[in-house]
Amino acid sequence: MHRVGYFLPENYQVMAMGTQSVFEIANIVAREQVYQVIDYSLAGGPVRSSLGTAVLTEKATETTLADTWMICGVVSPLSAPHSQAEMDFIQAAARSSRRLAGLCTGAFALGDAGLLDGRRATTHWAFADALRARYPRAQVEEDRIFIVDGEIWTSAGLTAAMDLSLAMVEKDLGHKIASSVAHALVMHYRRAGGQSQHSEMLHLGAKSNRIQSALDYARKNLAQPITVDDLARAVHLSPRQFSRVFQSETGHSPRKAIEQMRLEEARNMIERGRHSLEIVARETGFRDRKHLREVFVRGYGITPQVLRRERRAPTRRTGSVESADRKTQV
Structure with a gap:
């Protein structure tokens, strides 16, 4: 025992x-x-x-x-x-x-x-x-x-x-x-240790169940192309109404919000160190490794490779055991 x-x-x-x-x-x-x-x-x-x-x-x-x-x-x-x-x-x-x-x-x-x-x-x-x-x-x-x-x-x-x-x-x-x-325990998901304390889902701060449902839908489908029409359809709103309500509640456009969610998930995968950057890009909805790098540098100021090296280094040291066009993809 x-x-x-x-x-x-x-x-x-x-x-x-x-x-x-x-x-x-x-x-x-x-x-x-x-x-x-x-x-x-x-x-x-x-x-x-x-x-x-x-x-x-x-x-x-x-x-x-x-x-x-x-x-x-x-x-x-x-x-x-x-x-x-x-x-x-x-x-x-x-x-x-x-x-x-x-x-x-x-x-x-x-x-x-x-x-x-x-x-x-x-x-x-x-x-x-x-x-x-x-x-x-x-x-x-x-x-x-x-x-x-x-x-x-x-x-x-x-x-x-x-x-x-x-x-x-x-x-x-x-x-x-x-x-x-x-x-x-009805835990929404088990977070890895390397995951950020500051989740993009919390930062967006949806005020209604509909917008929260749209965010949940997006999080579960990050690997797939997601349009404003897709999100609006998932919560039974017109694309125009959805975009207006989403911007009002979160302070972001749907396109920007989904990009940030993809970026956060990519960062978590990189920090866990289990997949190649090609797989990370594919699983988080970026076109390819180059596209992931461009967005990553813009969002975090460093490349995915640098982040991975930084997270691996301490482990080796200590031996220790995360729109104009509604049809535009977001």
């Missing part, structure tokens, strides 16, 4: 507890208790969350053992330093466990314990600059969902910890069970 210990500081961010559902559902899908989840704190007893609710915990000492430690963050990580007792415990936990994760702003606790020196790490985007300033020897990458650097895992803010936990299940039990867990 794999023992998962949650270390809860006072006023821990309550969303961290939601990740325990990932291990709960993994046990159900696997039809055996693969994971045993236990809550700990320095003093033991009830610990209050950021919401004010209390969780009963067991007392953690430097000899408390777990295969995985989940170090939960707090809402305001800059307001109070971590105590020496906390640092001693986290350092001991890192030495005795198979892996240790800083959830959201839990990365600050890992940094105070000296566990981020020379490592890649991430945290909630709002605290990335502060993390970088406090721990200059860490390589902070704020635009990541989660990062695995050896035995140290860190996640971006809030729901990104769900993706980190699901990745742990996949590493332990395989892709099939992890996919079943995601399906049971």
Whole structure:
């Protein structure tokens, strides 16, 4: 049985507890208790969350053992330093466990314990600059969902910890069970660690179900030619009415929005490093590799090849384990 210990500081961010559902559902899908989840704190007893609710915990000492430690963050990580007792415990936990994760702003606790020196790490985007300033020897990458650097895992803010936990299940039990867990949790899709915290789907900010449905349709069909007529037909609007409503709700033309979605998906595929650029271009709806490069440079200021080299380099270093014409194609 794999023992998962949650270390809860006072006023821990309550969303961290939601990740325990990932291990709960993994046990159900696997039809055996693969994971045993236990809550700990320095003093033991009830610990209050950021919401004010209390969780009963067991007392953690430097000899408390777990295969995985989940170090939960707090809402305001800059307001109070971590105590020496906390640092001693986290350092001991890192030495005795198979892996240790800083959830959201839990990365600050890992940094105070000296566990981020020379490592890649991430945290909630709002605290990335502060993390970088406090721990200059860490390589902070704020635009990541989660990062695995050896035995140290860190996640971006809030729901990104769900993706980190699901990745742990996949590493332990395989892709099939992890996919079943995601399906049971009604997670829209399982995000890879390299994926950006800032999704184009969120940036577009559709206000109505119709426009959101159009965006969903586009996302599922990026590899195919998509016209304004196609999108309008999918949501039962005339092309003219659709274009007007889409621009009003998102601030972008349909053509520009789809290009940005294709670009984001291409970036995710490149960062995962599993496909050639020819396949990336084909799967994301670009005409060819040259067209992908042109749009990529215009959007990100670097070529796809440079991005791929940048993402591969840290892995090798650390050994660690994302219109005028309505008929015009968008």
